[in-house]
Amino acid sequence: MPLGLRSGFAVDIAVRVLLFAFIGVAWNLMGGYAKQLSLGHAAYFGLGAYTSTLLLIKFGISPWIGLVAGGIVAMLASLPIGWLCFRLRGPYFAIATIATAQVFMLLFLKFRDFAWGAEGTTIPFLGNAPLMMQFSGKAPYYYIALALLVLGLVITYTIERSWMGNYLVAVGEDEDAAEAVGVNAPRIKRDIYLISAFLTALAGTFYVQYIYFIDPNTAFSFNVSVEAALVSIVGGIGTLWGPVLGTVLLEPTSALLQSWLGASHGGVQLTVYALILMAVILWRPTGLLGLLTDAYHKLVRRDG
């Protein structure tokens, strides 16, 4: 077992931490750097999940190929969605993105001939079949999720240090001013949306392969959209490590709360999430990372 994690429960939490950190990283590229606050990333998570599952079940195509196919489908979908939603700014952009994710969920709920409708489907278990992204143990899932997160971080790191990163931050700070100095804002927003959608779709494929089940409420869950934004904001919006830090705090907390209180206390997890989010916004808008940086600077100043 990786990292000395003994129990299946611990590995499961680790996989979820890595996966949601990755989704947060994907969201953060657009929501954090360019400040396009999407609340509809579940659309791409779900498209990735459904693309690979349809390819697997209807055509027997490996989810490894489905993974990339799902990413491409998500990119293609992000073009018209972005074209529509980027007409709005700020809160109304967020609302329009919620609407797009909801439309996908409703469509997949409705068309049962095409994709199993509201009941969803289980993914056939083929035994230990690495080529079909199926494993008997949990460790391989851990490493795949880790690889995804590393991919997301490398992409973020590269963008952060390129001209694109500067343009994104400029658009995020003040779109009109950025355009005035020659940044092609619509284009940069479209491009980062493509990347963000692609990465989010990878997470979707991985997730349904991990839980062996897909239905519209799981794949297009509003919680995915929320959590993507939440971990980024709590950890430190618009920073490389922010989403990772946020997930490390939130995801185990919620898993532990759930295992302590059980399903009978539905609502506790989101109540806690909401309180943490409000506390961060009111007292520490730079997130945990900001808190740590400040503490570090204080220590250094005291030492020097």
Add this chain to the structure above:
Amino acid sequence: MLATLAQAVVNGLLIGGIYALVSIGVTLIFGVVKIVNFAQGEFLMIGMYLSFFLATRAGMDPLLSLVIVMPVMFLIGMAFQHVLIRRVLGLGDMPQIFLTFALSVLLMNVALLLFTANYRTVQTPYTDAAVHIGAVYISVAKLIAFVLAMVFSGALTLFLQSTDIGKAMRAAAQNRDVAMLMGINTDLVFAVAVGLALALAGAAGALLMPFYPVYPAVGQVFVLMAFVAVVLGTLGNVTGALIAGLMMGVAESLGIQFVGADSGLIVVFAMLLLTLAIRPSGLFGGRAR
């Protein structure tokens, strides 16, 4: 066919009155305070629970409970502005969106913890009553809700047009700094605006109670409609929100009638996306955003 169509339009208009109340609240806060209140639906939910408990514990008719629900929600609104919104004004989109969004999630889940996910209804003498006009069937409870919703919308418009604080509110909406220079107490004006918006959400809740079940997530249905209506009706425009709210009701009802029982929302979202594609500044007025 014609009767079915008329019935669908009437049903839509009646529920559209409720959408209009929620939409006007959203657009009032946006117009004056410049933030979008994602928690508006949860305030409707609180209004419904208030009305529900007044009905079940104190035997008060939901319509009579308006005289308690609206003032209570008004005060909650002033507190909401003073304690929370005031702290994120001018801080940019992220804190403004996610503060009210977090509040929405918080209220919904606290309600879930307190009241469970059960649907609760209140039976009134007029809950199942109906009048017939030709072949069209009109629920009395919905008709009363619609009429009162229109009365409250009209009263708000009148208030904004003719009272000093209403004028101050419109001034603050146009230009906060200049309004302050003119001696307007913007803190008070903002608090009254949010208070009024919440009183309307509470009113919508109490008006729904005779014919609609209350549950913790009930606000989500209405707030989504309101957001679409507000985008459609041009942000910050009260009359626009009113008309668009009614339109949303009709669109949803026609969707249910002619596309399928679960297609109301698809029609509504399609309308939103279509509006964005054709006329992103909304139907009423060309203010850019």
